Amino acid sequence: MQNVVIIGSGPAGYTAAIYAARANLSPTMIAGLQPGGQLTLTSDVENWPGEADGVLGPELMEKLKKQALRFGTEFIDDVVVEVIGTSSPFTIKTATRSIQSKAVIIATGASAMWLGVPGEERLQGKGVSACATCDGFFFRGKEIVVVGGGDTAMEEATFLTRFANKVTIVHRREDFRASKIMIDKAKNNPKIELVMNTTIEEILGDNHVTGLRTRNVVSGEDGSIACDGIFMAIGHKPNTAIFKGLIDLDEKGYIMLPSRSTATNIPGIFACGDVADHIYRQAVTAAGTGCMAALDAERWIESQE
Amino acid sequence: MQELNSSNFDAVVLQSSSPVLIDFWAPWCGPCKMMAPTIEAYGSEHPEVLVVKVNVDDAPDLAQRYNVLSIPTFIVMKGGAVVEQFAGAMTKDVLAERVARHL
Numbered sequence A: 001m002q003n004v005v006i007i008g009s010g011p012a013g014y015t016a017a018i019y020a021a022r023a024n025l026s027p028t029m030i031a032g033l034q035p036g037g038q039l040t041l042t043s044d045v046e047n048w049p050g051e052a053d054g055v056l057g058p059e060l061m062e063k064l065k066k067q068a069l070r071f072g073t074e075f076i077d078d079v080v081v082e083v084i085g086t087s088s089p090f091t092i093k094t095a096t097r098s099i100q101s102k103a104v105i106i107a108t109g110a111s112a113m114w115l116g117v118p119g120e121e122r123l124q125g126k127g128v129s130a131c132a133t134c135d136g137f138f139f140r141g142k143e144i145v146v147v148g149g150g151d152t153a154m155e156e157a158t159f160l161t162r163f164a165n166k167v168t169i170v171h172r173r174e175d176f177r178a179s180k181i182m183i184d185k186a187k188n189n190p191k192i193e194l195v196m197n198t199t200i201e202e203i204l205g206d207n208h209v210t211g212l213r214t215r216n217v218v219s220g221e222d223g224s225i226a227c228d229g230i231f232m233a234i235g236h237k238p239n240t241a242i243f244k245g246l247i248d249l250d251e252k253g254y255i256m257l258p259s260r261s262t263a264t265n266i267p268g269i270f271a272c273g274d275v276a277d278h279i280y281r282q283a284v285t286a287a288g289t290g291c292m293a294a295l296d297a298e299r300w301i302e303s304q305e
Numbered sequence B: 001m002q003e004l005n006s007s008n009f010d011a012v013v014l015q016s017s018s019p020v021l022i023d024f025w026a027p028w029c030g031p032c033k034m035m036a037p038t039i040e041a042y043g044s045e046h047p048e049v050l051v052v053k054v055n056v057d058d059a060p061d062l063a064q065r066y067n068v069l070s071i072p073t074f075i076v077m078k079g080g081a082v083v084e085q086f087a088g089a090m091t092k093d094v095l096a097e098r099v100a101r102h103l
Helices: A011-022 A037-041 A057-070 A132-139 A151-160 A180-187 A283-304 B009-014 B030-045 B060-065 B092-100
Strands: A002-007 A028-030 A074-076 A080-084 A090-094 A098-106 A110-112 A143-147 A166-170 A192-195 A198-204 A211-216 A222-226 A229-232 A236-238 A269-271 B002-004 B020-025 B050-055 B073-078 B081-087
Touching: A002 A011, A002 A090, A002 A283, A011 A028, A011 A037, A011 A057, A011 A098, A011 A283, A028 A098, A037 A057, A037 B030, A057 A074, A057 B030, A098 A283, A132 A151, A132 A229, A132 B030, A143 A151, A151 A166, A151 A180, A180 A192, A269 A283, B002 B009, B009 B050, B020 B030, B030 B050, B030 B092, B073 B092, B081 B092
Parallel strands: A002 A028, A002 A098, A028 A074, A098 A269, A143 A166, A143 A229, A166 A192, B002 B050, B020 B050
Antiparallel strands: A080 A090, A090 A098, A110 A236, A198 A211, A211 A222, B020 B073, B073 B081
16 A cells, blocks of 8 residues: 555656655655656746756756655656545556555646647647657758747747748737737747638648648638648646546646645545646646645645554 | 667668667657656567667658657668657557557
């Protein structure tokens, strides 16, 4: 029987692991599909307190992992498929393992959303991407579309001009959600073109992306854009599919925390990081709530003894 | 694990008598770094598969030849021909399953 199993390995999960390990709970972490979480998809992180000169996302996650392991976290490179039990102890299942634990900390985070249009899934890894820092390299001298209207879209488009000859930002609305400073930066970049009021209907190409079929939402007219790659920046969705029916979720699928703590509706199951936060979504807020979850779990386990 | 480039790729991979799993990666790619221990572990558990790495920074021509547009990309080759190509981070079990289809 474990004291606490932490599901997920982003800043929230690792901070929970550091605190739980230092409290002698010998936590077990199950890393999930994207070990290290969303920060492994970024390049420079300039707002992590203490890293005065900035730090690379993957590097920061390696440091957090090292710190969690130093205090005795057991790290399992596997993916949880189910959590069973409406009261402690809980059974945490992966494809090949079944682990019993007194408490569970959910830190599964959020993942990039996809458009869900024809051609998208088929052409993933062949010009359809959700990771500009991973895949921008392959589009040197080419033409790229970035979909979205938020800060992420502006940031990725600006980053991708390092490689591409031309980056077109396609947004379904008239107005951008992004901050003014980010929009201006994109607008002033001669390689970036903005296309508003336009949705993407289909991604075209046989072995790799060759273009998009689009629709103007104002005129209703069909159109097309020739491009070699398309990068998604249309927001994130919480990774809560496996908790449906067990944990109370809000209408967007985020885990609800009814009290001013990290406790979910099930006593003994706690949640932290982006999986329970659609407002702040920062590495440092995720880490902060990860610490809270470990302290909450520690007190809860003590109260049960 | 052997790191290949344009000068030795053909000799090692195309001439291999056993199936080959190629990991296209780069030092600036977060998911690639996270996958590295998984690939390493897979390689030591599966001596019947030749597991090699290609750094796309050092061998952009190989990335282009195999139409690699995303990393990490994994390619399974048998008798010098590509039999499977997939991209993104995954667990060792999923990776093993995708290679096992071709063994």
